Amino acid sequence: MKRIGILTSGGDAPGMNAAIRSVVRSCIYNNIEVxxxxxxxxxxxxxxIEQLHIGSVGDIIQKGGTVLYSSRSEEFKTEEGRDKAIAQLNHYGIDGIIVIGGDGSFKGAKKLTERGIPCVGIPGTIDNDIPGTDYTIGFDTALNTVIEAVDKIRDTATSHERIYVIEVMGRDAGDLALWSGVAAGAESILIPEVPPNMAEVVDKIKRGHERGKRHSIILVAEGVGSAVDYADQIKNELHVETRVTVLGHTQRGGSPTAYDRVLAGRLGAFSVDLLLKGEQGRMVGIEHNQLVHHDIIEALDQKRKISKDLYELSNQLSI
Incomplete structure (x- = not known):
């Protein structure tokens, strides 16, 4: 293998640039063109497509987003589209590809591998919803962004004695809501993996009022329903003031945390090592702080599970 390509696909995540930097410099260190x-x-x-050099990735480790940009491609899902992609790889003499992204990106990498182009996937998504790794690049940064926002909102909720319902990202996965809810001391957390029990949410708010508590924070993952609908339900049942905050794409931006930068560095270099060893159709990850790799499709066929212990802890701490 003499030339490796790298691309980012799907939603951006803080730390993608750190991973790009790691891949580029690891390739150059091993006398591989990238x-x-x-x-x-x-x-x-x-x-x-263009060749990258050491200077191409200078001063990007601290930047959010991706300097390679990202887009979704319906054309690539077709055989004709993949034929065009492979023709480009042959034209540039690229022997293998490293893909940074989520499950859709990995499925594309598997398709290329099946056509003879060795690929390795690096999990980069703030949702932390990729099986086969404890953490994805971008999750820790997004988590801290949410916590900072919730802390500020709590100040206002306390001052005005209101119920705030805060919607965070997580279409199919509740890790962002769960972790931020525990870290920020939310009274209730609603996530896709657990059917919402609004009677319990309302009862918890009632118990708080009975002991003199006049404000609450409810964290809602977008995949479990609209924060507006939940806020209206609480308002109608308890006759209290509610406010809704949808954090939206602010969660994707910002300078990556130290953890995300180090994780990106480790996974980027590991991906290059795997390609040089002849591995293909793999995704890299971290489990119990150890670097691991799995077959991409076998990993994606598994369902990512939340930590039941953490969810139970959130209920215990928010009595």
Missing amino acids: FGIYYGYQGLIEGH
Whole structure:
């Protein structure tokens, strides 16, 4: 293997640039040429490809987003689209690809591997919803962004004696809501993995009022329903003032935390090592602080589970 390509695909996540930097410099350290593929799989199809050097990734470790940009590609899902992508790889003499992204990105990497292009996937998503790894790049940064926002909102909730319902990202996974809820001391946490029990949420608020508590924070993952609907239900049942905050895409931005930078560095270098050893169709991850790799599709076929212990702890601490 003499030339490796790298692309980012799907939603951006803080730490992607740190991973790009790690891949580029690890390749150069091993005397491998590295090519940046811009705009994800669509950019691969269209040939937005250029060689990267040490200076190409200077001063990006602290930046959020991705300097390679990202896009979603319906064309790549077709055989014709993948034919165009492979033609571009052959044109540039690229022997293997490292893909940074989530499950959709990994499925694309598997398709290329099946066509003879060795690929390795690096999990980069704030949702922390990829099986086969304890943490994904970007999760820790997004988590801290949410906590900072909730801390500020709590100040207002306390001052005005209101119930705040805060919606965070997590279409199919509740890790962001669960972890931030525990860390920020939320009274209730609603996540897709556990059917919402609004009677319990309302009862918890009532018990708080009975002991003199006049404000509450409810964390809602977007995949479990609308924060507005839950706020209205609480308001109608308890006749209290409620406010809704949807944090939205603020959760994706910002400078990556130290943890995300180190994780990205480790996974990036590990991905290069795997390609050089002849591995393909793999995804890298971290389990119990040890670097691991799995077959991409076998990993994605598994369902990512939340920590039941952490969820039970959240209930215990929010009595």
